[in-house]
Amino acid sequence: MMLALVISAAVFGAAVLRGLTGFGFALAAVPAMSFVVSPARAVCIAIVLQCLVGLRDVVTMRALLDRNALGLLSIGALLGTPLGILALTQLSADAMRVVLALVVGAGLIALIARVELAPGRGPALGAGVLSGLFSGLAAMPGPPAIAYFLGRAAPAVTTRASLMVFFFLTSLMALPGLILADRLDTDTTLLAASAFPALLLGTWIGGRAFARMGEGTYRTAAIALLALTAVATGLKGVAAFI
Template sequence: MFGFPIEAVIVAVLAAIAAGFIRGLAGFGLSVVLVPVLQLAIAPSAAVLVGIVSLFLIGLTDVNRIRRDADPSAIPITLLALACMPLGLWALVTLPPAWARMLIALVSLGAFVLVVVPLGKVALPRRPAMALSGFFTGFFGGFAGMPGPGMAPFYLRGRLEPKVARASMMAIFLVLTPIAAAVFIALGIGGRSEVELAALLFPAVLVGDWFGHRAFGRVTPRQWQVATALVLGGAAVGALYKLAS
């Protein structure tokens, strides 16, 4: 189906429902959940492109929420991410797989630590923190189709209320993903089959996202932070497992 084995499509649909739920609840995490699972069934570069297109499609459903709730910090972070995304794409196509896996594992673990470990008085000023967030968001958007871990520490450790942090991350995804997908296709790193698979998965992502949005309205800010930290923790564990194996 669409150039992929039927078994791969079934796995992808189930993963898309789970990934959509996480994205609806946390504001990010769709690619963090979807891409590693897809890589078990299709080529890694194809999985990254499917994840990027899926992020864009689901982002279109949240335009009103983004316009209403997003923080202005999303603008400079997006611009920096766009500038740094080519570096991530270059790393994707040139680094040996072992180095790539190690890099993803280290950054996934680092993002998790930055979110959950109390840092006391150790904190970056806002502008340097935004600069680092923009760099890692762009790099890992191009490198692994996972911009979320790059921006999550900035928004989860900040003083923004959850709905504002969540909408800000959604805004960044909405701008980055179509550009990243266009670059991937222009460079021949995937094409029509991946776009068609993402379109096929969209209803499943939409169902999961709907349930995630409903769950978000019923949790406290603390519960939201814990849920998003668990997403990053799961990504770090998965990356470390793949590195060890």
């Protein structure tokens, strides 16, 4: 019972961030849950929760989604994930974390400079491939997709909704691998189910805060969280070489 309560508390805090920006759930939830369960189990719980809540998001946010971009990003992610896994078998995970941090950093510079992406399928497919690559390398599909939507200067409500559903889709892509690897045992599934109400409540509270945000405030918050992702990833990789 105590373990379930601690997991739910970690999920709730991360869900508020998710409701506010549309991303950052796994970034916040996995390290917090890793204090009481193994990192591998924490990742599994986060993936199961994103699959569960994503079903609701697709229904409730369907009118807000950039469906064309989502489709292209998902196709790119399917192509990029095997490449990321292949690269991970050839290079150390820590070295790749440093590379990923540098790539995200370059994207941040472009966002801060307000470099806008050209219209067309190319940027969306490219961002999708990078998302899959990041997912295969470090279970981090988010940064390229976030940078893509911010780089298109899409409305905040569209960006937030589309990112939520994109992470649902990437979680669905990861689910068969977890099942084949026998990672989804009964205890893990029950912990995820027990934390689901906390995820819904936290997302709702974050959503209420999002409703009070302006476009500029949302962009600033999203870029700040993306920068935090780059710094945390880079430090984790560099620490292994010190």
